[in-house]
Amino acid sequence: MDISVGQQREMEVTIRLLFQDSPTEHLPYALRPHMKAKGAVTWFFGRGEEGHELIIGLGERARFDLEALRDAAGNAGRAAEKERVTEACVTFDSLEPLFAAGLDRHSAVTAWTEGWLLGTYVFDRYLSKAQERSVSMLHIACPGAEKAEQAIEWARIRAKGTCFARDLVNEPPNQLTPVSFVERLQNHFAARDVDVTVHRGEALERLQMVGLITVGKGSVHPPAMVEIRYCTDPSLPLTALIGKGVTFDMGGMNVKAGRDISDARMDMGGAAAVAGALDILTSVKARANLLVLLPIAENVPDGGAFLPSDVIRYPNGLSVQTANTDAEGRLILADALIHADRLGAKQAIDIATLTGNVGEALGLKLAGIWGDSGMTAKLIASGNDCGDRLWPMPLVDDYEELLKSDYADMTNISPISYGGAIVAALFIRRFVAAGMKWVHIDMAPPVQAKATGGYRVMGATGYGARLLADYVLAQ
Structure with a gap:
């Protein structure tokens, strides 16, 4: 057009x-x-x-x-x-x-x-x-x-990156498996000024990415950690953008129930948001120093799947009781945060369709954000400008007791349903290295539009692509 x-x-x-x-x-x-x-x-x-x-x-x-x-x-x-x-x-x-x-x-x-x-x-x-x-x-x-060619082109680039994220989230799970998702990312960014590394199999073992290995055990499609480096200015502090990429979340052995759980294919919305943001940033050759980490897996039940009460130990020394296999997103985000520190990231943003609980607090049009106050304020400002809105949420230290396990350092889920999104953020915080600035975005509600209205068409919204790109551009 x-x-x-x-x-x-x-x-x-x-x-x-x-x-x-x-x-x-x-x-x-x-x-x-x-x-x-x-x-x-x-x-x-x-x-x-x-x-x-x-x-x-x-x-x-x-x-x-x-x-x-x-x-x-x-x-x-x-x-x-x-x-x-x-x-x-x-x-x-x-x-x-x-x-x-x-x-x-x-x-x-x-x-x-x-x-x-x-x-x-x-x-x-x-x-x-x-x-x-x-x-x-x-x-x-x-x-x-009249001289608005640049304004029009900027809009095209933003829409293209957002639609790339929408396409990924809308894909059915038989078409977007952990393997094909990785291939799509490799093909999409092949001509861009980025370095793509895919960690699978023995590489995951060597890096002790126990969360990904554990969550992916039940699937015939092996998990992967996609690592993408985009650096046009190495003098800038290294920023990690981390997106949860569960291509279908059946809940593992804690099987989801419902007449239609097709929306479980959208549990890779965080990874799609980061991919969309990277598409925007690389299209304009943005000045940045970025590390993109996308832990990708399928969480389904099987004879080899992980079980409620399994214990896994991360390379930072923390042991985790997997009390609920449907609380898998935080397990793979932990891998990514540890790896981000290993590679020298000074600040990290993780974005994930993590909990339904955040929707009970904020409704379907806002995402919750936890963590560093300075980063939070900048992201909220970016969200207000682009329409990917955020609401600041508390990290309540008293709720740490809800992560207590009788036989591991911590459990992956609270024993009560209240405050589940906060407890999830507290879990993730334990894997943030000392000195690293960090925020966590729970985008489960706005990952999709339940009805068409305005510029959001029913289905995937592409939430987060413009938000993250604008944040990086403002640095």
């Missing part, structure tokens, strides 16, 4: 963005108040050679931000595709007072483009008939932002 910016043009469809208080007397049709509500989509079709108009509601002006603009673009893009529109012009007239008040025009162009591209995303790889795109030309009428 071609995207341009400039003065308003006559096209097949004109898209108008309206706030609740936007004047409409000049329009040749009457609008009901609800048509300007946030998320509202209203068509006015012309006759014969007349153009069509699409009204997109923005809601209250005081609550507007770039996230609202991304959502509006996603709604507009899907509406245009549904009506098989071939070209469209969106006018930013209603945003002029906001531009005068300081809103950056190029940032608005990026947000609209990003929202349109993400909102029209489809995962149709396994459909007998792929969905054809109809819109071939999108023009953004925003005088004063």
